[in-house]
Every structure is written in C-alpha cells, then in structure tokens.
Amino acid sequence: MSASESGHHEPRGSEPEPQQGTSAERRRWAQYLADERAEAHVYRRLAASKRGEERAILEQLAEAEGRHEAHWLALLGGEPARMPRAGLRTRMLGWMAGRFGSIFVLALAQNAEARSPYDDEKRATAAMRADEKIHHEVVRGLAARGRRRLSGTFRAAVFGANDGLVSNLALVLGIGATGVAPHFVLFSGIAGLLAGALSMAAGEFVSVRSQRELLDATEPGSLGDEALPDLDIDSNELALVYRARGMGEEEAVARARRVIAEAHAGRMPARIAGPDAYEVVGGAWRAAGSSFLFFASGAIIPVLPWIFGLTGPAAVVVALALVGIALLGTGATVGLLSGAPPLKRALRQLAIGYGAAALTYMLGLLFGVSVS
Missing domain, CATH: 1.20.1260 (Ferritin)
Incomplete structure (x- = not known):
C-alpha cells in the first residue's frame, strides 16, 4: 500500500517508489x-x-x-x-x-x-x-x-466590431425582407455602416474626453506646489489634503512630512500630488478612431454578399454565415478577456446576434406585406 493510499502523504520534495501498476x-x-x-x-x-x-x-x-x-x-x-x-x-x-x-x-x-x-x-x-x-x-x-x-481603445474595438456586425446584419435583413431591389439593400447597408461608425466614434470621443475632464477636476492640482518650501514641517495643513482624499490620519501626516522635507532639501520633484495620482484613461481621438474603424469592419461583413452581386436568399444565407463566424470570434474574445469559457460566450453572442437579425427580418416581412 502506498503512502497516499494509507492516508499518509509524502512530504514535498520526496519521490515515490517506482510502482508496477497496471x-x-x-x-x-x-x-x-x-x-x-x-x-x-x-x-x-x-x-x-x-x-x-x-x-x-x-x-x-x-x-x-x-x-x-x-x-x-x-x-x-x-x-x-x-x-x-x-x-x-x-x-x-x-x-x-x-x-x-x-x-x-x-x-x-x-x-x-x-x-x-x-x-x-x-x-x-x-x-x-x-x-x-x-x-x-x-x-x-x-x-x-x-x-x-488593456486599454479602453482595445475594448472599444472589440465591442465596436460586434455592434457593427449585429446592427448592420439586422438592418440589411430587415430592409431586404420588405422586397426592395438589391441595390437599395446595398445602399442601406453602406449608409448604416457610415451612420453607425460615426455615431460610435462620436460617442467614444465624448465619453473619454468627459472622463479625462472629470479626472482633471478631481485630482490634486499643482497650485500649492510652489508653497511647499515655505510650509512648517511641524505645523501645516498639507496632511489635511491627503486626509480629505481618503488617507488615514497617520499615513497622511507621514506623507505630508516627507513631501515638505523634500521641498526644504530642494529635491525634485516636490509635489503635493504623487506620480500615481492620475489615472490614465487613454486618448479620446485614439478611442474614437478605433471605434470608427472596428465598427466599420464589423458592419461591412453583412453587406459583402450584395457588394459581390449576390441577391435574394443566397445573399441572406451568405451574410448569415459570415456574420455567424465573426460573432463566434468576438464572443470568444470577450469570453477570454472576462475569464469565462470562450465557447459559451461565443454561442451566447451568436444567439443574441441571430435573434436581433431574426426579429428585424420578421418586421421587414410584416412591413413588406403591409405595403403590398
């Protein structure tokens, strides 16, 4: 009977005796x-x-x-x-x-x-x-x-591509189901691509710029930096600055004394705000450009069959197949980034995308019948 079978575990680093085994x-x-x-x-x-x-x-x-x-x-x-x-x-x-x-x-x-x-x-x-x-x-x-x-730019790229896939697939299928001419479906898809990409870019730009402005307004400024050499190391209010921002009293006092001592000694940089005081949120233009490009890269996929001359059911089937592959890819990527099983997230993304497309297609059929 081995040590593990008898309930006595081998100490770390010891090697078991060779076993015949089946x-x-x-x-x-x-x-x-x-x-x-x-x-x-x-x-x-x-x-x-x-x-x-x-x-x-x-x-x-x-x-x-x-x-x-x-x-x-x-x-x-x-x-x-x-x-x-x-x-x-x-x-x-x-x-x-x-x-x-x-x-x-x-x-x-x-x-x-x-x-x-x-x-x-x-x-x-x-x-x-x-x-x-x-x-x-x-x-x-x-x-x-x-x-x-992971930067906000990358996250915007992943979700921008997914939004482009789903929204433009739903658009071209919904328009196509009304029975309009193929060239109208193509023009609608391109218009949806441009409108959605510009909307995503504008929204991302405003979001990132607003976040940076909010941080600029809330992080410690440099107004008091020039006064540091004149502060009394034992009697000053600098510790209150740190306490107002969430530090405990002892930690705030210790940091205040250290900063003032550096200022008195002439060592640079002597600043109220430390180098870690500002949270980097990425550039607004980069985020906007990323959102535009990746939304467009997703939105062009459902339109490809009509660009290459397919029409009717053949175009719909090819569009669904291409978008399905892309949805599986973006869903698996999201799953990886969140630490979830990639296959499960990929299938969920596929179900959501196809569900949205099916709903708009049925609405298109309904409107097409009503118009006729």
Missing part, C-alpha cells in the same frame, strides 16, 4: 508526465517575454510543474518506453505562448488550471492537488493584471 495506470501516469512537461514549457515561454515580478512568478510556476513531473517520472521508474503527446489544449497553449499576447494565453491557462486531473487520482499527493488549485489562483491573478492593462 498497463492502464502506467499509460495514465505517462500522460500526466507529458502534460506536466508541456505546462512547464508554456510557463517558461511566457516568462521569456516578461520582466521583473511577473517573470519570476511564471518561472516558479514552471518549477512547480517540474516537481509534479518528477513525481510521475519516479512512479514510472524512469522514462516510459513510449512517451505520449501532451493534451491538445496544452500543446495549443505552448504554440500560442510564443506568438500571441500573454493575456489570451493566461486566460486559457486559467480555465485549464481550474480543471485539475488529480482530484480523483489516488497516486497524486495531497500537495500536488493543492498545488493545482493554487496555480489556478496565481494564473488568475496574472491574467487579471493583463486585463487591467
């Missing part, structure tokens, strides 16, 4: 070995593109996978005669790690780490099962860092 068990252990090696490779490839703390975290994750690898290698008594390939998901992560942004790879790795194969594996130690759960939280934290770094 042929099925040994194949399973070899698969675990291949998967652990592949996962370590993913983390090393991600670490190679990072610096500082994130690189160190990823390298330590790779080391942890190496400990698990050593466990299965010892259990097998050495390299198996036939080494299986790692799972498809892990191989895909390894391929993506060197070619795509780490946010997408980490989001997929987060989902993969959430499904530990060791929960029902009696040959895995309790420490290994615990490691897998902690790995999920570590990867979740790294992915969260990446999500926070």
